[in-house]
Amino acid sequence: MAENGASAREAAYTEGVPCWVDAQLADVEAGKRFYGELFGWTFGESYGGTVWAYHDGEPVAGLAHKPDGRLPTVWTVYFATPDAEALSRRILAAGGQIVTAPIPVGELGVAALAADPEGAVFGLWQPGTHQGFGQRHEPGSFARVELYARDPEAAGAFYEGLFTDALVGPDAEPDFGRAPLTEVFPAEMPPHFLVHFRVEDCDAALGTVNRLGGRAQAGPFDTAYGTVGMASDDQGASFAVLQR
Template sequence: MDGFPEGAPCWADVTLPDLAAGKRFYGALMGWTFDDDAEEQYGFYTNAFSGDKRVAALVPKRDGRMPTAWGVYFATPDAKALAVRIRAAGGQLVTDPVAVPPYGTMAVAADPGGAVFGLWQAGSHTGFEKIGEPGAFCWTEVYAREPEGADAFYEAVFGFEGHDLEGTDGDFRTWSPAGSEPGPDTAFGGRSLLGDSFPAEMPDHFLVYFAVGDCDASAAKCVNLGGRIIADPFDIPYGRMAVVSDDQGASFAILQQDRPVP
């Protein structure tokens, strides 16, 4: 794909205790294939491919304190400058920008509510090579208990153009690139309310979505592979989705798209 504008989701990876099991699970569920030459110096970071297109990565845990979770990365041409803006807006740097030659520069940050996300300044690794097709990333959103604070943070840091989705009473807000006309036609992510229907102990977090051809069949297959269904398949204006977790506990969403989201 062409380069990503600043703030666009450009990459996703999952940290797992058992890399080989993760390859079996996602290979069977999503049809992914994987690098044969992951490098020890980068912790055996393993790219996943749909067809011959790079779509995500699997990362073996270095220690038990790391969460088993999917993470999303936002594109930036200057990770150090973006880190300054994150701190100024009340966020934190979990990992300061670090060069990963020749692939790029990465950092990990948290917003004021504690939701963790990555930054990626591309080098030879430009991010997703396919988006919005079965087997590939298609959407992300942050779940926040204080939506006004989350909106202010992301719109200040990235210049996102926010748009409250009609009929949601402000519980769901889409993000469009800086300088674009805000709304469904340009949105690439969003913010959802982490309300009373969620467990009180659940922290603010990002949810990563992958497109599938058949949501119900994919959810059933996830269970057959040892995963579980967190939210049963249900219809939304853009298709049919479910929230699931893999057989090691990392949660993600699957979406059968009838039209682009949102």
């Protein structure tokens, strides 16, 4: 990572800005095949067996093996913070939960998992040598994350209380939005974050998802921030594709 690139990322990823995503998968090799073809990603090993995905040579996501088959197969978004311990205390004070306490990830940084008062799980990332996305808002990389909540107004108050930059990201891009759980989702679906990846053609991306053994779940449909399609990969991890 070039020094000027690292300093730019450090300045961009202020507290509350989505800075990284990873998928917990039963079969990482299958994940590499699926997402490699869907988004044009290449892959390299990172810390502790986690695989990093690259687009145009820049890190855009992580794929990790689930340590326990009973754990959900999911994409998780991580919000930047200069102090994961302090933010964890604020989350608890605001009525959230700490799922996994802050733990060092080698020299890369410190990671933690938390949940908001409705149970939506998200990550915290305190950077070390790894600041976050090397590329975003471009085809094949992170575009935004949407929180689907039973009470979007209460959820908004929770995150606004934690993060000054939570609802509008850097570079004038709306990185974080919120919406109510609707009939698009199964009745038993809990509140959750849905990671969106930018694509050139939403219809074509959903077609590729189906061809690769995944499932196009909804869309394409138009939103205020672009055309969206909801999908799951061939292992059941849900995500969205976004065409601006």
